[in-house]
Amino acid sequence: MNISGSTTTALLVEDESQVGHARRVAQALAQQLDFADGDAGRVALVTTELATNLLKHAGHGVLHLRATPGQTGLGIELIAVDRGPGFDPSECIADGYSTGGTQGTGLGALIRQSQVFDIHSDNRGSVVLAQLYPRHVSPAPLLFGVSQHSLNDDPSCGDVWHLAFDGSRISALVIDGIGHGEDAERAGLAGAAVFATAPFIEPATSLVEMHQAMNGTRGGAAAVSLYDTSVGKLRFAGVGNIGGALINAEKSRGLASHPGIVGSQFRKAVAFDYPVDGRQLLIMYSDGLQSRWDLRDYPGLVHRHPAIIAALLHRDFCRGRDDVTVMVIALEEIGD
The missing domain is CATH 3.30.565.10 (Histidine kinase-like ATPase, C-terminal domain)
Known part of the structure; x- marks a missing residue:
């Protein structure tokens, strides 16, 4: 999908x-x-x-x-x-x-x-x-939630997200085009279009391809997460200030990005591997969201539906001066 x-x-x-x-x-x-x-x-x-x-x-x-x-x-x-x-x-x-x-x-x-x-x-x-859902439609087997809002309800949003999954793999993208409005959205959509054609390739390679596609636009920050349930490992590559974290009930681990601007300038994309043991949450977010939040301040929240978590983080930590995206994915076995 x-x-x-x-x-x-x-x-x-x-x-x-x-x-x-x-x-x-x-x-x-x-x-x-x-x-x-x-x-x-x-x-x-x-x-x-x-x-x-x-x-x-x-x-x-x-x-x-x-x-x-x-x-x-x-x-x-x-x-x-x-x-x-x-x-x-x-x-x-x-x-x-x-x-x-x-x-x-x-x-x-x-x-x-x-x-x-x-x-x-x-x-x-x-x-x-x-x-x-209509009576003949079942919910998607992947538990995820996204809360994305443009600044001042602008029809154009400089943040762009994309999500793909098959039998065992999940691939997620968040792009934050520089600034906001139509030009920022154009930059983000250019990168997402390339990502969508091959969402399960090596994340660092995906960022290089997005860099080429976004050349001539404003460019932006971008991050790709690729998770394979069969090996229990998340591979993450990011350029710019897209935040990322792996979270369970006991701890949170940040995901490392490199400085630069996709579509303009960065030396190279580097991917890092993170082990995933048991059910964990992957959270990716643009810098329209404050970074100083901790789900442990909300007892029981980590066990709620990812869409609940995304909406609550937006409610309590949206900066209010930029487009904002919060994506939350439950990393677990994908159902049939």
């Missing part, structure tokens, strides 16, 4: 009218993805419930929306993000529990209508994930 990157649509929810707007935007995406009427109705229901909960329990928040790949088609991912008082998910999932004076069937309904559902909540806020 070869997945071209896309930005996240962020829908602000601060009053009741924006609940309806969020529902209409999500329904329009469902129609664009050829959801049947019944499946589009599930999207409308889940969107309305998530947006309503943001108002009831947090006062306001943001609903993240994007298309997400399944095994034989596309689904819709919805993530409700807030900075409210938090709640105990184990209590709130049960039908009949309510903190807002309602019947308390909200989270139970969300679980029943969604093929993928997950929550993280603490006193800093909550992140609630729902992925919905």
Whole structure:
């Protein structure tokens, strides 16, 4: 599977009218993805419930929306993000529990209508994930999440990501074109187009090929991660300030990049090997995200769905002065 990157649509929810707007935007995406009427109705229901909960329990928040790949088609991912008082998910999932004076069937309904559902909540806020697919489409076997936002909601985003996986290999790319806007996006797309043609080649070689393709553009920072489940090893090559880390419940290890600008100047690309023992998370991010974060500050977060982790890191560590991309991948055996 070869997945071209896309930005996240962020829908602000601060009053009741924006609940309806969020529902209409999500329904329009469902129609664009050829959801049947019944499946589009599930999207409308889940969107309305998530947006309503943001108002009831947090006062306001943001609903993240994007298309997400399944095994034989596309689904819709919805993530409700807030900075409210938090709640105990184990209590709130049960039908009949309510903190807002309602019947308390909200989270139970969300679980029943969604093929993928997950929550993280603490006193800093909550992140609630729902992925919905047409009835004939199953979720992709690879667990990953991406949160990508352009500066000031510009239609062009200088950050670009790409992800590919086959039976045993995962290959991930993040590019940050210099600056932001159309010229930065053009640089990133030039590199990603080359990467997509051969995503499983040696990462250092891939960077050299991207360097040639991005020549004549602004250039940018780029990093490639190649993981093979059969050998339990991650190979990483980076040029510029794309951050990378391997993380499990006990520790975090940074991934080394070299200085330079892909498409302009760097001496050479060098790849490094990192052992992967058991389930670990690969996190790659552009410099629109602060680097001083630690998942251990959020008890239990490392065990949540990667899309939850990506959205939370964006919520708490986005610099707010550049495009930003956070990609989180669970490195484990890929299902059938």
